Amino acid sequence: MRNQPFLRQKTLAVRALATAVTVAAAMATAALPATAAPTTNTAVSAVSAANAVVAQSAHHTLEFSTLAAKPGDTVTITATTTNDTGEPTFSESGFFYEGAILTDSTDCTGLQEPDPIGCEISQNSGYQSLDVYYGYPDPDVDGGVPANGSVKASITTTVAADAEPGTYTIEPYGAINTYPEDFTPASFTFTVLDDNPEADLAVGLQATAGPAASTSIIYTQTATNNGPDTLATATVTTKLPARTSGVTGLPATCGYNNSAKTVTCTYSSLASGAAATTTFTAKQSLISLGSLPATATRTTSSPTDPNPANDQATVSCTVLTGLIITC
Template identity: 30%
Template sequence: MQRTGRRTALLAALTTAVLFAAPAVAAAAPPASTIDVSATTVRAGSTITVTEQLYNPTDFTVTGAKAALYTKEKPIVDLVDLVSCAGSALSCAPYLSSFRGAVGDLGAGESRTVTFTLRVKEDVQPGQFTLQHQFAGDNYAFAVEDGPAVTIAAPDKADVKVALTATPRPGLVARVDYVVTVSNTGPATATGIRVTANPGSSRTIVSTTGCTRSGTALTCAIATLAPGASAKAKFTSEGGFFAWGAFTATAQRAASTPADPNAANDTASKKCTAYTGLYVQC
């Protein structure tokens, strides 16, 4: 029993010695720079933010520290415009093929954050680019590192087409019924569609469906149309018993979202001729 007890005590002592002798594992230092982007798919004209974190892992002060932002495939200044930035000691600005935000001197172990707000240029072509980032200073600069890939998608478009038909109505006042047909040929869903219409000179609007009247002008709110969908609005005009001569009614797209790529089909017109109020030909 005495020999067994000695062995147990010796094993415990050796285990304690090994544990205390084992070196502590130091925590890995953060990288000199990292970035985070608010969206990885953007379109022409859209705005994104890129947040760059700087950390000084050296044992000396980096003077004139700056957050630098690039793109790999082509200069970032050709793809986006700098709207603003936050966190920099001075205003951010383009520098050669990069955007830079100065944060002043950065001591050993210190960190700073700069957030760039960028707007994709209106004329940029769809494609993919790789964001790159760098901690740069006046006395020392770290390597340029690859960040996330950002896709510039094809812009949303919805082609809203306007058509107009006219049907003379028998009577004594040269009455004509009009139908405004609004269709969306896509490819995206169209929202906020608004069409304006006018019955032509010397005409009086006497009824509407789907439109509101202001004097001799009409505004027809269509709201939303999915690709391939259409909607109709109607109005009726009169010229009176003594109506005579030609008149032209028009309808035109006044607003819709997203952008309409084809202005050629935004307007429609219909010419009619009155031969007194008894007879109208369209």
């Protein structure tokens, strides 16, 4: 078995030393008055996309098939290295982060020869890393990156079954001929999505009598996402009074069925805590005095709604005379 490339080992060792120094310094200064310290966050979010370039250096490019996935989902990572010198060279690239959200893997595919002599996702000292390396220890005989050429390889893994939902900061690294290179961005994020997301959609309905002698009712239908996750899609249907003769003021996301006396509205991409409101006017054909009930109901939604108790709301207006409605 070959020794692991020097760069990741050196990086992890430096991190361990830095952690030890930080702990020691904290112990030494524990008795001192607290002072405000500046905070820095170098994490840069990248947009999830097929083969999205997430980080680059002078000679390395790192791509992810996605930057947001659920446990069990497949993730493919592609590493490309170029050599602009006249001799074969050693190369190492990859990433590391604290924790372990990916399944360890050696399922590596060379996309541009020569194939890497090492290509794996593995765990070490509380970190997980990807290592792709060529030409170690001797680039002339151990498949180094060709002179004035490039190499490319991909490795496929899955999000670990026990990965906790959340956003993780990943740091890319790389070296050419043992010289480390800076990446842009210096870090990026990967999001583990909830494997069983839920969005509690609460339905509301209000009614106001229209202008005097208009024989109309103004309805306000509300869809509120109580979370905890984002509501992807939902439909809410309001059953109007049987005397409804027509509806006006509907947005493009709603439709009216005159025979069923229903208004159905579609909602999408509603963040946790957000609400969407739809207002429309229903004309009434008044024949006799009495009640005009209306009920709004959540008919479909995604992801799962965990609380059916707030899926429906009812409001009622009353016909006082042939031309007067009160709500």
